[in-house]
């Protein structure tokens with residue numbers, strides 16, 4: 001099969017406030033706004049796929065009672081009316097029911113909050129990622145940044161789990177192998193472990209001829225991977241494996257230097273996403 005291409009559109013669904021020094025080592029310790037990205041991928045044959053969802057109204061509902069309310073206190077969220085990914089799609093004339101697949105890079109709330117809005121979609125995610133956050137008590141889940149109520153009740157019947165052992169195609173740079181989502185190399189999921197177990201990035205062959213690499217939270221900002229600047233050690237508290245996260249970030253740094261034409265896109269870089277908000 002010849003190589004396919006897809007149209008990639010980035011969007012921002014809500015933002016949260018974090019001390020900047022937590023996200024980028026040696027940055028000032030003042031609060032900064034971090035947009036929550038989603039990406040719409042349009043494939044000529046496979047229709048619409050979403051990569052992550054950003055925030056959605058469900059996040060406000062799920063974090064209303066205690067103890068989940070702590071989540072909102074730690075990372076105050078800005079989400080205006082009609083700023084969820086589903087609302088933005090509707091505004092451009094796309095029925096969210098047309099979205100056939102939602103790839104969840106990992107299960108932190110700012111990546112899955114809109115999952116219930118895509119009622120007809122299959123989900124694509126790593127079982128390792130899901131297992132690592134969904135085990136234990138509700139409080140243990142909360143500490144890992146997981147709010148199970150954000151996922152639809154029939155999530156397990158609608159998810160296709162993809163693990164590193166399923167990778168069937170060439171990846172990119174040191175991320176040698178990946179999963180060819182549509183069988184035409186247009187979208188290749190790659191493993192970016194560390195920030196979250198089983199975190200999935202996506203290598204995209206853009207219709208305009210450019211290659212993009214969605215890296216979710218493997219790099220929090222563009223400066224993170226360009227300068228190989230990891231987050232503050234305190235941020236390691238919410239990470240699955242901080243040393244692995246540093247290895248992944250260093251791999252992205254080398255990739256950005258070896259392949260400057262590749263458009264590496266973190267999920268929370270306000271500079272990269274300023275035009276999408």
Ligand SMILES: [Zn+2]
Nearest residue numbers: 106108195217
């Ligand atoms: Zn995350």
